[in-house]
Amino acid sequence: MAGKKKKGPRQAFGLKCTVCDTFNYITERNKLNTTEKLKLHKYCKKCRKATEHKESSKLK
Ligand SMILES: [Zn+2]
Numbered sequence: 001m002a003g004k005k006k007k008g009p010r011q012a013f014g015l016k017c018t019v020c021d022t023f024n025y026i027t028e029r030n031k032l033n034t035t036e037k038l039k040l041h042k043y044c045k046k047c048r049k050a051t052e053h054k055e056s057s058k059l060k
Pocket of ligand 1: 017045046047051
């Protein structure tokens with residue numbers, strides 16, 4: 001049942017700086033394992049410091 005590796009329910013999403021609204025990272029997650037919104041402390045090149053980033057499904 002759970003032994004096959006096929007295309008999983010992974011979904012790409014962007015990480016956006018909550019300070020300046022800039023997309024800084026694109027990553028992916030497993031929708032089944034991760035249900036809550038992510039919030040990560042990451043470096044923002046526009047703010048030039050580590051800020052809080054949150055996920056946004058808007059991808060180009
Ligand atoms: Zn920023």
